[in-house]
Amino acid sequence: MTTLLEVSGLGITFGGLKAVQDVGFRVNPGEIVSVIGPNGAGKTTLFNMISGVYKPSTGSVKLDGENVTSMDPYLLARRGLSRTFQNLQIFQTMTVLENAISGFHLQEMGPLLADLFHLPSMKSRAGKAETEARALLERVRLGNAAEKEASSLSYGALKRLEIARALALKPRVLLLDEPAAGCNAVETEEIDHLIAEVAASGVAILLVEHDMKMVMRISNHIVVLDHGEKIAEGRPEEVSRNPKVIEAYLGTEAANA
């Protein structure tokens, strides 16, 4: 299988702090690769570099063989990379439906004049996006909330809305930063199923998740970060037996206690 996402030697420094150092891995189509590690390990920072939000100081990101290091997120979106955010980035004052439709932006955009005068070409593009957005909302069980303002939704519902918006792009590579955080057991299980389903359709998925049971169950491959460095990687059962990993986790648990 050809590698879809290839990260190598990726690193970034914030005012002297090496938040991420020399991290590399690959994700193939249909594969779920999880990045785990204690809080502050650099997982979100890694996602931000891959998705073009931060410009890495070292290393490279390749999407389907093309070097896309430091490319603006909107250009990455056009190349099939999509993501969700750990701290929600919802369009709060828009409706749930509009949030979902915004994921179809590339599909529904056309000439500005068509928008200003509501020409038929705009209506057919927007109509198609709306139909697809409604179907997507059904898929994440938000169909009934379509007309509500997004800010009125619960945290768990907003998490699902972000996933729907990311799926709307029909991505080839999907980055999910703690999609089940703050969700109850039932919601977590649903998200779990959804991720597996999306992967089965051939999407390469990079996942950050704190729920270890979920990670161990659905991941094909796990990358472990600690203090910005990759300390281990491998299949779930390999990683869970790795002494370095156990130490990194026990260390933080002891510190938290």
Added chain:
Amino acid sequence: MVTKRVTLLILAILVIASPFFFPSSFYYRIGSLIFVNGLAVTGLVILIGYAGQISLGHAGFAGIGGYSCALLPAHLGLHPGIAAIVGAILSGAIAWLVGRPILRLKGHYLAIATLGFGILVSMVLANEAWLTKGPDGIEVPDLGLKDVLELVGLDLSNSQFWYWFSGIAFVIGAWVALNLYDSPSGRALRALHGSEIAARTVGIDVARLKLQAFVISAVYASLAGSLLALQNKFITPDVAGFMHSIEWVTMAVLGGAGSVLGAFFGAAILTTLPQVLTVFQEYEQILLGLVMMLCMIFMRDGLLPSVLRLIRGKDK
């Protein structure tokens, strides 16, 4: 959210029915000023309310639109109506050039940069007396449409003509802005207003869309400036002045920058007050400042949304 159809219906009724309640023909003049301001403020609703960007220099574009109606007929022999359209295109082009570097700035920096642009335009209009006749202003030729209407049997007074002409222009402007709101571009503008980072990750070219909003709002301001110049048959550099920009932003904020209907009420209130209350005339600048401060403290969303929420809240 009041829907597009309802908004247009309310605006059309207001335009058509208001004259029945005018105590004197002087009110046609106030009405047309409201529509002209409403048009410019609708442009600001697109920039401020949809896209979440600020401009304290939009009167600069009104200056360009207004002076186009004076200078293009005088020097190039263009019809004043054509001159207004050329002025709008010129304003759009200048907004595009200026907006590209400026719109990379955020918040206060954007406010200051647009402020600088507005001041620059008004200074050029005041200082380049060889072209603009300087601070005392310049005459603007008649649009000529009123005479044409008279020929076909529609005999309107000057103030009546400008009332209807500005009213129609405003309703068309409102229609276009409402179209934009519920369109892919409008959604993208509101999305980048909500979260620029999320907007980029769904593929929105944020820089380009902000620029589009800036250019569109500049065209609105330019047409408002042209309408003002044409109905006054005279224009001075004050039209591009800082106070004029502030007036429009205050109208937008007072009405609720997010909605076209709100923009209209903001424009109506702040246009009418100085005309009917002499106190307001004398202390206009102080009172504008006060309105702006009170809005920011007590009704961030503006008058109309706040009142609507109050009414709905009581219903429950």
